[in-house]
Amino acid sequence: MRYELYYWPGIQGRGEFVRLALEEGGADYVDVARRSARNGLGMPAMMKLLEGEHVVCPPFAPPFLRAGDLLIGQTANILLFLGPRLNLVPKDEAGRLWVHQLQLTIADLVSEAHDTHHPIASSLYYKDQKPEALRRAADFTQARIPKFLAYFEAVLARNPHGDTFLTGDSLTYADLSMFQVIAGLRYAFPRTMKRLEPDCPRLVALHDAVADRPRIAAYLSSARRQPFNQEDVFRHYKELDVSS
Amino acid sequence: MRYELYYWPGIQGRGEFVRLALEEGGADYVDVARRSARNGLGMPAMMKLLEGEHVVCPPFAPPFLRAGDLLIGQTANILLFLGPRLNLVPKDEAGRLWVHQLQLTIADLVSEAHDTHHPIASSLYYKDQKPEALRRAADFTQARIPKFLAYFEAVLARNPHGDTFLTGDSLTYADLSMFQVIAGLRYAFPRTMKRLEPDCPRLVALHDAVADRPRIAAYLSSARRQPFNQEDVFRHYKELDVSS
Numbered sequence A, B: 001m002r003y004e005l006y007y008w009p010g011i012q013g014r015g016e017f018v019r020l021a022l023e024e025g026g027a028d029y030v031d032v033a034r035r036s037a038r039n040g041l042g043m044p045a046m047m048k049l050l051e052g053e054h055v056v057c058p059p060f061a062p063p064f065l066r067a068g069d070l071l072i073g074q075t076a077n078i079l080l081f082l083g084p085r086l087n088l089v090p091k092d093e094a095g096r097l098w099v100h101q102l103q104l105t106i107a108d109l110v111s112e113a114h115d116t117h118h119p120i121a122s123s124l125y126y127k128d129q130k131p132e133a134l135r136r137a138a139d140f141t142q143a144r145i146p147k148f149l150a151y152f153e154a155v156l157a158r159n160p161h162g163d164t165f166l167t168g169d170s171l172t173y174a175d176l177s178m179f180q181v182i183a184g185l186r187y188a189f190p191r192t193m194k195r196l197e198p199d200c201p202r203l204v205a206l207h208d209a210v211a212d213r214p215r216i217a218a219y220l221s222s223a224r225r226q227p228f229n230q231e232d233v234f235r236h237y238k239e240l241d242v243s244s
Helices: A015-024 A042-051 A075-085 A093-117 A126-158 A173-188 A190-199 A201-212 A214-220 B015-024 B042-051 B075-085 B093-117 B126-158 B173-188 B190-199 B201-212 B214-220
Strands: A002-006 A028-031 A064-067 A070-073 B002-006 B028-031 B064-067 B070-073
Touching: A002 A015, A002 A042, A015 A028, A015 A075, A015 A173, A015 A214, A042 A064, A064 A075, A070 A075, A070 B093, A075 A093, A075 A173, A075 B093, A093 A126, A093 A173, A093 B070, A093 B075, A093 B093, A126 A190, A126 A201, A126 B126, A173 A190, A173 A201, A190 A201, A201 A214, B002 B015, B002 B042, B015 B028, B015 B075, B015 B173, B015 B214, B042 B064, B064 B075, B070 B075, B075 B093, B075 B173, B093 B126, B093 B173, B126 B190, B126 B201, B173 B190, B173 B201, B190 B201, B201 B214
Parallel strands: A002 A028, B002 B028
Antiparallel strands: A002 A064, A064 A070, B002 B064, B064 B070
């Protein structure tokens, strides 16, 4: 099965959670919107599915995945689909629900990270909502990041199989996503993370272990991994990283 | 199976999406936090699971559901679990993924509705973030609600089985959630909805059809259905309903 991933070119964004799963799973995939329109790929191919009036199951927004006849949207839903196929979830229903629950909580954290620089409207520039961003980021760095990190640190600490993975004794897509969140938060809020990381050693260890996995390490050092940048979900504005 | 639903008492909130599924499915359930603490229920029972240090799969926040040995958090994840058990999803995987995708998009809309009155921090009062709320609500009523409604209207219009349900030819939990969103938006943004509803007749018809289903009608007229109010996710502040 050759998967087709559709996501905005030029950023990691929410597409990165899917890329990490595809890479770790050794999947055959095409990152469609980053390829040339001359080959029938690129942005035109993505917009055709996003805006086509005859798409029966239209995605509301990227990322979305084409797998044979299926067109699947919503990041967590794509991972729900890929998990069993890429060997990134437990075998039992209870275990899969728990992984999905963790993923949805990670998704909430990612949305809040986005809203620190866009608290009013995604359609406006950061500079046009900067006063509001300063207030929202203050709450995010002082209250919300600590709350989320403490939660996931506790999940690791309580895993009956040890604190190597968020659940069970093997890697799931939630571990890959957790790696991405730690990396993103470090990029966007380095001072805040420097202050908080001593309180979440298990999460730091999880981040490092994921980064060291052969397929992930190869991916991260390849051109397929786009760098963090200032158009992305995680953005570094020094004035928003006001950790006390 | 007797299900135990845990959610903040006094509001519909995100718990309502689960309640509607349980009610339509004719499930045996207890709304734990609304019951008396004298019987071992109430808020103490909820806080014990939310804050207990020995809970292996802790929820990050309500709602969560106890089903036998399982403790399941995240609204959409609870519905993913309940869907097949309450006959509220199609039988095939593709159909179930599509219903879940719709639910996750509804969840995004609900989060944005919440953030109109709390754009800075959930921990602050509305009055302490009112200037920001005015700006965010302006974008929500002028750009975001229309975009979401147009999307779901198109989903109904494109359903190969007709426009009675969001997908297929029978009710799913996404239809129940869509009903709740329309009801909530009408409560919070009556002027905006009055302007927009002529453009989404299929969604209005879906709302009415769900409200008329025998079990839902019985639920809505019972004391189990709490009224919308100003502590809830959907809140009516006249100044935020500034539709042009």
